[in-house]
Amino acid sequence: MIRVRDLSMRLSSGGQPITILDGVSLEVKAGEFVAITGPSGSGKSTLLGLIAGLDHPTDGAVEVDGVDITRLAEDALASFRRDRIGYVFQAYHLIPTLTAAENVAVPLELAGHGDALAEARALLADVGLAARAHHYPAQLSGGEQQRVALARAVALRPTLLLADEPTGNLDSATGGAIIELMLRLRRERGSTLLLVTHDPALAAHADRIVSILDGRLVNGANGHPAGSGP
DSSP, X not given: OEEEEEEEEEEEETTEEEEEXXXXXXXXXXXXXXXXXXXXXXXXXXXHHHHTTSSOOSEEEEEEXXXXXXXXXXXXXXXXXXXXXXXXXXXXXXXXXXOHXXXXXXXXXXTTOTTHHXXXXXXXHHTTOGGGXXXXXXXXXXXXXXXXXXXXXXXXXXXXXXXXXXXXXXXXXXXXXXXXXXXXXXXXXXXXXXXXOSOHHHHTTSSEEEEXXXXXXXXXXXXXXXXXXX
């Protein structure tokens, strides 16, 4: 499903090179749930963004469903990302001028669904927000906004669901509810799930935990299950 080969990401800051990722290789099987853990600044979110095609690596390759996304032209990459990848951001990234239903409808409309708004309302009902479909993001709690973001991410039934600290801005009870919802949607839709988290309780649900430190994977890359040694 996912094959990352010798992935590196280097940036320049103040004229000095900074290595964010250093020769990372990782494989994730179809249907697997993998949690990426590690301290702040270790490169977790950068890795997830590269797998999503949101940025381009300095070196290496990322394959998703057998397609090397690092070789795709921008338009082809945007289409691939829309059709195959769902992404849940820590900060929700909802469009403030659109209602909850309209936010969820965006990917459906881009994919040419004629009944996008009706589908969006059904998706919101599926995450327990039927009564909030007409509300704007500013009128929703953090947990509600994250549920809207999750409904939007799974709207096109992506084969790959990526989540970057999906419970990072939520209290423990709300975060727990989001975890259960994400796992349910993943089971129902058969998606592969790859997420970044600092939360041991969330990581414990994964089939496998991958740890990253200073831009390098330090365990879990070779298929060891959660809780096992390297």
